[in-house]
Each structure stands twice: as C-alpha cells, then as structure tokens.
Amino acid sequence: MNPSVTDTNPIYRRIFLVTIFLVVLLAFILSFHLISDLLVVLIISVILTYVFKPCVAYLEHRGVHRVISIVSIFVLGLLLLAFGAWFFVPILIEEGAALIDRLKSYDFVQLHSEFVRFLDTRLPVLSGLISMEPDQAQVWLDRISAASTTFLQQSHKFLAGAINIIALATLVPFLTFFFLKDGSVFMKRFIEKIPNRYFEMTLSLAYRIDRQMGNYILSVLVESAVIGVMTWVALEILGIKFAIVLGLLNGLLNSIPFFGPFIAYFPILLVVLITSGDAAVSNMIWTMVILIGVQIIDNVFAKPLLISRSVNIHPATVLLAVLIGGKLAGALGMFIAVPVYAIIMVIIIDSYDHLKRYKIF
Amino acid sequence: MIEKNSKKVIIDPSDETSVSGSSIPVEWLQISFSKEKRVSDTRRILSNLPLFENLSMRQWRELSDLFHKRTFTKDEIIFKNGTPGLGMYAIIDGSVAVYENEDGVDVEIARLGSGDFFGEMSLVEEVERSATIVALETTRLIGIFRPQLKDLMHRRPQLGLIIIERLARILTSRLREADHRLAMYKRKLSNGNK
Numbered sequence: 001m002n003p004s005v006t007d008t009n010p011i012y013r014r015i016f017l018v019t020i021f022l023v024v025l026l027a028f029i030l031s032f033h034l035i036s037d038l039l040v041v042l043i044i045s046v047i048l049t050y051v052f053k054p055c056v057a058y059l060e061h062r063g064v065h066r067v068i069s070i071v072s073i074f075v076l077g078l079l080l081l082a083f084g085a086w087f088f089v090p091i092l093i094e095e096g097a098a099l100i101d102r103l104k105s106y107d108f109v110q111l112h113s114e115f116v117r118f119l120d121t122r123l124p125v126l127s128g129l130i131s132m133e134p135d136q137a138q139v140w141l142d143r144i145s146a147a148s149t150t151f152l153q154q155s156h157k158f159l160a161g162a163i164n165i166i167a168l169a170t171l172v173p174f175l176t177f178f179f180l181k182d183g184s185v186f187m188k189r190f191i192e193k194i195p196n197r198y199f200e201m202t203l204s205l206a207y208r209i210d211r212q213m214g215n216y217i218l219s220v221l222v223e224s225a226v227i228g229v230m231t232w233v234a235l236e237i238l239g240i241k242f243a244i245v246l247g248l249l250n251g252l253l254n255s256i257p258f259f260g261p262f263i264a265y266f267p268i269l270l271v272v273l274i275t276s277g278d279a280a281v282s283n284m285i286w287t288m289v290i291l292i293g294v295q296i297i298d299n300v301f302a303k304p305l306l307i308s309r310s311v312n313i314h315p316a317t318v319l320l321a322v323l324i325g326g327k328l329a330g331a332l333g334m335f336i337a338v339p340v341y342a343i344i345m346v347i348i349i350d351s352y353d354h355l356k357r358y359k360i361f
Numbered sequence: 362m363i364e365k366n367s368k369k370v371i372i373d374p375s376d377e378t379s380v381s382g383s384s385i386p387v388e389w390l391q392i393s394f395s396k397e398k399r400v401s402d403t404r405r406i407l408s409n410l411p412l413f414e415n416l417s418m419r420q421w422r423e424l425s426d427l428f429h430k431r432t433f434t435k436d437e438i439i440f441k442n443g444t445p446g447l448g449m450y451a452i453i454d455g456s457v458a459v460y461e462n463e464d465g466v467d468v469e470i471a472r473l474g475s476g477d478f479f480g481e482m483s484l485v486e487e488v489e490r491s492a493t494i495v496a497l498e499t500t501r502l503i504g505i506f507r508p509q510l511k512d513l514m515h516r517r518p519q520l521g522l523i524i525i526e527r528l529a530r531i532l533t534s535r536l537r538e539a540d541h542r543l544a545m546y547k548r549k550l551s552n553g554n555k
Contacts, residue, residue: 359443
C-alpha cells in the first residue's frame with residue numbers, strides 16, 4: 001500500500017473554483033425565487049442565532065444549563081424588544097410621519113433657487129455648470145420623487161406580502177431556539193453522512209465557517225449600532241431634527257461595505273437641509289463634519305477592534321450583490337445581500353483552501 | 362503527530378462493546394437517537410482510555426455529543442501524511458497500519474489494534490500529520506477533534522480542564538519515554554565508539 005499524493009493541474013483547480021462559485025450563485029438565486037419567504041425567515045433565524053450564541057455560551061460558561069440559558073436570553077431579548085417598542089417606536093413613528101409631511105410640503109423649486117443663489121454668491125464657477133431652469137429642475141425632482149415612492153412602495157409590499165408578520169413572529173423565534181439548542185447536533189448528524197475521505201476536511205471547514213459567520217454577523221451588528229448611536233447623539237447635541245431616524249439610517253446603511261455610508265449621506269443631508277430653515281447651510285456643514293467624524297472614529301477605533309469583519313470582497317461585487325438582493329427581496333434583500341454574499345465567499349474560499357490542504361485534489 | 366508507541370488500553374472482554382469482532386451488538390452501528398443510549402454507548406467504549414477514565418455520568422452527558430464514530434473499510438486511508446491534524450482517534454475494533462514516508466517511499470512502521478489511540482497531539486495544536494494511517498481490515502474508530510474540545514473548554518471550562526490536564530499527562534509521559542530512549546541510544550553509541 002502506497003498512499004502517495006497525486007499532483008493535479010492548476011487549471012483544473014481554477015475551473016473547479018469558478019464552477020463551484022457559479023453553481024452556488026445560481027442555486028442561491030434560483031432558490032430565492034422559489035422559496036424566498038422561507039429563505040428570508042431562515043436567514044433571519046440564522047442571523048439571530050449568531051447574535052444570541054455568545055450570550056448563551058457565556059451563561060453556559062457560568063454553569064447555567066443550556067436550555068435555561070437559551071430561555072433566559074429569549075426572555076431578556078423580549079424585554080429589550082418591549083422596552084425598545086415602548087421607548088423608540090413612538091418616537092420613530094412620530095419623527096418619521098413628521099418627516100414625510102415635511103418632505104411632501106417642501107417647495108423643491110424654491111430649494112433649487114436657494115441652492116443656485118448660494119452657489120452664485122459663494123461658488124460662481126459651479127453655479128454656471130449646474131444651473132437649470134425652474135421647470136427643468138421640477139422635472140428632475142419629480143423623477144427623483146417618483147423613484148423614491150416606487151422604492152418605498154415596493155419595500156412596503158415586500159414587508160407586508162412576502163414576509164407574513166405572523167409567520168415571522170412565530171417561525172423565527174422557533175427556528176432560532178432550535179438552532180441554538182440543537183445546532184451542534186444538526187451539524188454532527190450532517191457530518192456523519194460525509195464519506196470518510198472528506199470527513200476531517202468537512203469537520204474543520206464547518207467549524208471555521210461557523211466561527212467566521214458568527215464573527216462577521218456580530219461585528220457588523222456591533223459596528224452598525226455604534227455608528228447609529230454616535231450619529232444620533234452627535235446630531236441631537238447639534239439640535240438637528242429627526243436625529244434618531246437619521247442615526248438609525250446611518251447605522252443600518254453602514255452595514256453595506258464601501259457604498260453604505262455614501263448612500264446614507266444623501267438622505268441625511270437632504271433631511272437636514274429641509275428641516276433647518278435659515279440655518280440650512282451651517283447645519284449641513286456641521287452634519288457633514290459629524291458624519292465624516294463618525295466614519296473616522298469607525299475606521300480608526302471600531303474596525304480594528306472588529307477585525308474579523310475583514311472578508312476580502314471587491315467593491316464592484318458588493319454593488320452587484322446589493323442590486324441582486326434588492327431585485328430578489330426588495331429593501332430587506334439589499335441589507336441581507338452583503339452578509340449572505342460574504343458568507344458564500346467564505347464558504348467557497350475556505351472550501352478551496354481545505355481541499356488543497358487535505359490533498360483532496 | 363502519530364505516536365508510534367501508542368498506549369494500549371485493556372478492554373474488558375465481557376463488555377458487549379469490546380473489540381472482539383462479533384461481540385459488538387448490531388444496534389451500535391445504527392445511529393442512536395436516544396441521548397441516554399448514546400451516552401452509555403460512548404462511556405462503555407471510551408471509559409478505559411486514560412483521557413476519559415473516571416468521569417461522572419453528568420460529564421459523559423456533556424462529552425458524548427463531541428465524539429464522531431467512523432467505520433473504515435480495508436485499505437481505506439484514515440488520514441494522510443502532511444495533512445492538517447484535527448484530532449485523535451481510538452480504535453474500537455479492527456486494525457490499522459502506520460506508514461512513514463522515508464525518501465519518497467511509504468514504509469510501514471507500526472500496527473495498531475483495538476484499544477489503541479493515535480493523533481492526540483492534534484488535540485492541542487494544528488500540527489501536520491507525520492504519518493499515513495491505513496485500515497488493514499474493516500475498522501471502527503471513535504474520534505474527538507480540536508474544534509469541539511475548544512468549544513467544550515469555552516462552555517464547560519472545568520471539564521475541559523480535566524481533559525486537557527490528562528492530555529498533558531499523556532504527552533509528558535510520551536516525552537519522558539522518548540527522552541529515555543534517546544539517552545539509551547546515546548549511551549549505546551558512545552559505548553560502540555569506545
């Protein structure tokens with residue numbers, strides 16, 4: 001018996017890698033089309049499992065039984081949710097409704113004229129480049145307004161239709177509970193079915209992916225929360241209206257790498273402009289300073305601490321993932337697209353690495 | 362790392378899960394869905410290993426989900442030389458051959474049988490396997506792996522510490538044996554030179 005290892009052509013490896021990537025991508029898109037509701041429920045449950053997992057592990061570490069740990073975390077989570085609903089939801093609804101009213105009643109033509117006037121006095125070179133007739137400005141603003149309305153309607157339709165709230169409220173906690181309680185047993189049962197040749201590789205891969213996914217989801221959530229709270233507090237101190245909504249928006253959109261912060265800046269600055277009256281320009285400048293400051297703090301302090309987030313993905317593919325996510329599942333799809341894409345990339349890269357290290361090919 | 366002189370564990374022949382071929386009940390092969398049965402099965406098989414002896418039933422309940430049972434057919438490779446070491450295996454029944462690569466040729470250096478265990482150094486750190494292990498006949502193994510041991514240490518640090526302490530004791534005794542052998546060879550070499 002001579003169990004020597006055979007060498008293989010690197011071209012086959014590349015073909016293998018590309019094929020796997022395409023198959024996974026195609027399967028994901030196809031399955032999303034077929035079972036999008038169920039998949040969204042599953043993805044939310046998985047994300048919640050990873051959020052609660054460290055808390056359950058901490059309680060177990062302190063000697064508490066696993067089931068009691070999970071139940072305690074669920075009760076605590078429900079209490080926090082109830083407190084959040086009691087404290088934040090009325091503010092969010094109130095601020096959101098007031099903001100929509102303000103947007104509806106705002107005279108965009110006047111805004112355009114004020115903006116051109118501001119540029120005329122401060123930056124005359126730019127003024128010549130972007131000045132338009134009031135009618136033309138109205139046409140553009142109508143188009144932007146129509147696009148925003150369509151986006152909001154689609155998001156609303158998706159939230160109301162695709163995910164049944166009752167199904168979400170019952171299935172998600174149920175699935176999360178069992179993922180937390182029996183996750184390791186599910187994994188063991190799955191690994192038992194793997195042929196001997198791939199057993200150690202699969203076991204190692206499963207644990208690595210599990211760890212990476214946990215780190216990624218937690219770091220994104222913590223980072224978004226930090227950014228959201230920092231933005232909220234800073235805008236509140238500055239006296240900007242709707243600070244809590246804007247903080248939430250900045251925190252949420254920050255979960256999209258590269259483009260998220262820039263996508264967030266536009267609506268935030270627009271809201272500041274509309275709601276600030278005479279102090280619009282100075283408030284916008286201060287808001288910009290705050291947003292850049294928050295980004296600097298995030299990049300200098302938060303990101304290095306949450307280093308595990310560094311899934312090496314290209315900005316162009318992130319944009320593509322966000323677009324596909326938006327097309328498949330509306331606004332929610334845009335948010336879960338990047339974590340799902342990052343997870344798929346981790347699985348593919350690690351699988352390739354493990355196949356090489358375990359000399360499978 | 363494969364230890365050439367892996368410790369032999371004495372298994373009680375009256376035990377129905379012991380290693381002598383047909384004495385193992387058929388139901389052992391089936392996936393046990395009952396937690397208690399799974400725990401007692403694992404306990405009977407592993408409690409003679411120095412790593413897991415004298416543990417309470419409660420501790421076995423914690424441990425039983427960590428183990429993986431695998432069956433290898435004749436000539437099937439259990440792991441290859443140079444691949445990352447993930448954990449240790451104990452032989453329930455059957456036998457395996459240990460091959461080391463010497464100048465590009467795989468040479469059989471040892472045979473291990475029921476009750477032997479190998480690969481325990483991989484439980485401590487990721488070291489490349491230093492040998493290839495091949496099943497000589499249908500062989501059933503039970504394995505415990507580093508990620509699960511780490512998970513246990515995180516969740517149940519006291520039990521994890523017991524296992525790690527015993528593992529350290531096994532590795533120390535191996536090191537002492539190797540030192541002793543080295544000293545003996547040195548003495549022989551110096552006597553030969555005289």
